[in-house]
Amino acid sequence: MVLPIFAMVCLTFIVGVSMRLKREQVVKKGFNWRYYKTFEGEKPPRDALQADQHFVNLFEVPVLFYTACLTVMILDSLTEFIFILAWIYVLGRVLHAHISLTHNRLLWRSRVFVGSGLVLFSMWILITYQAVS
Numbered sequence: 001m002v003l004p005i006f007a008m009v010c011l012t013f014i015v016g017v018s019m020r021l022k023r024e025q026v027v028k029k030g031f032n033w034r035y036y037k038t039f040e041g042e043k044p045p046r047d048a049l050q051a052d053q054h055f056v057n058l059f060e061v062p063v064l065f066y067t068a069c070l071t072v073m074i075l076d077s078l079t080e081f082i083f084i085l086a087w088i089y090v091l092g093r094v095l096h097a098h099i100s101l102t103h104n105r106l107l108w109r110s111r112v113f114v115g116s117g118l119v120l121f122s123m124w125i126l127i128t129y130q131a132v133s
Contacts, residue, residue: 001069004086012058019051054100077130085123092116
């Protein structure tokens with residue numbers, strides 16, 4: 001389970017770097033850098049704001065993924081199916097990040113988000129079933 005966890009950590013860092021670069025771009029184009037000091041005032045342009053919001057998103061639902069992976073390791077209950085679900089979740093989050101940081105089509109983004117959420121929920125159902133069996 002360490003590899004899917006590491007992949008999510010890498011995704012988080014990649015989105016973080018992307019966020020930083022987009023912030024620098026908008027500041028170079030004249031956006032007031034002071035916004036990033038207190039996050040008050042006029043909001044940044046859409047590209048930078050999307051990157052900011054996506055970075056924050058990677059510290060929300062994925063916490064349940066990290067917890068699921070750690071639970072599997074603690075309970076020593078890794079199965080091939082849970083491992084595959086973990087990778088499907090990671091791939092879903094990579095696709096979600098790509099959509100969010102590029103064309104940001106809401107229908108595609110929401111379908112990938114819901115799909116990856118269902119995969120994560122399935123992981124939790126299996127983990128819980130194994131733990132109480």
